[in-house]
Amino acid sequence: MSGSLWLKPPAATPPLPAPPRPRPRPAAPAPEGAAPGATPPAGTAPDPLDELADRLDDFVASAVHPDEVAALLESDGMTDDHIRLSYGRNDSFALAEDLYARVERRHPDPAPIGPAPTAAEGLAACLLRGLLFALPGLAHLLAGPLLSGQPGRYGLPAGTVPLLAGAVTGWTWNQVLSHRAHTWLGLGDRPAAARALLTGAPAGALAGTAAALAAATGGEGPAVVFAAGQALYLAAATVLLVLGRERALLTALLPLLGALPALRWDLPDPLRAALPALSLAAAVLAAARALRPGLVRGAAGRGGPPLADSVPYGLFGLGSGLLVLHTGLGTTLAAGAGTVVALTLSMGPAEWLLHRFRHGSLARLRTLTTARAFRRAATGTLVLCLGAYLTVLLLLALAAALLGPGDPRPVPARLLTLLLVGTVLWLGLLLQSFGAVLGAAAVCLLAAAAQALDPAAGALAAGGAAAVLAVLSRVLLVRPTAHRP
Incomplete structure (x- = not known):
């Protein structure tokens, strides 16, 4: 599942656009008795609000709510004190309402906003990422017999605890x-x-290895070695996925396809160890090649983003990762593997649907004329995209149950829990992509803590988290200001 729980964060907020060329505005009525076309009396100062309306005419004309104008004013650095002194209004909201009322609504034809995510090219790229998230699981299939030994702790197979500790840390x-x-x-x-x-x-590879080593007990040495390789792979895969080298990562994972015969036949131990090692070496080499620009002197010379801005993303990764693990561990071994496979494969379609929601919202922002119409359209798009993702997840879960070992008949309660966890993941990723990651992280961590305290409450905890995230998404993402590119 390397990389299955992260998406590209939204791009930085663009700077305030350059002031457009002022449009001619209707002349103020001439004083009574003045000749038509006469210039205003000497000493009459122009209204500063008219000048501001001229400067922001294009933006205000296409806004669907005064809050959009207020957001632009605040991003331009206008404080309440400046607004009171310069424009005689109490704050940015009052000034925005006046500007919104002064400028006639004009909604031009939608400008190009990039290729639609419905294109086969975009869908293929997301499906490729979903495949990349699931393929590393074949390494566990190959190495499973090599890690077997005495029964592990908490009723889990031998070596499971250090493997999970390293994975969650990664x-x-x-x-x-x-x-x-x-x-x-x-x-x-x-x-x-x-x-x-x-x-x-x-540093991440070292942290994952250290966590696995700290969680291991006597007799779990092979699991620690495998966890170290897992941590190194997670680090290499992160590099390749962030830098857009998906095809290089896919090439590195091809040796793992040798695990497919292991579903029916017993493979020799040297082959079981060699295939994951070969794939790991290829991934590390590909990541090293991709990182060569980082060796340039002064590549990160200026101040970077504050670390505090990145911590919520790590907390979201921790919470969502624990939810997935609880979902897989709360069932039999075969059913748990099918659950995890379904969730990881679904991350590709999930990413595509996230892009589709954002693209559709931007298109409606440029065509709808009222905030109420936009809220209604955004809500409908949100429901459709979430429903599409849950349908894909359900089909993948049914396919995993039919093709995997054991009883192919799905258990309704298990499917319900899986769909609730899928709802939490998709809505959490959606909020993360719009920058509302702290709320999503808090909800996921609370749900994971509830499942850890009482594993039997898995469906209830996931359902509560899904409900809270649905409310947050409805409140935050139907506002026009949340979608301004």
């Missing part, structure tokens, strides 16, 4: 790292992004 660390690197990419500084990955990825 997910958390790499969420923070990928956010910081994406911030550099959003600033147009690719060498600085590579530099951040060059220093952060090895």
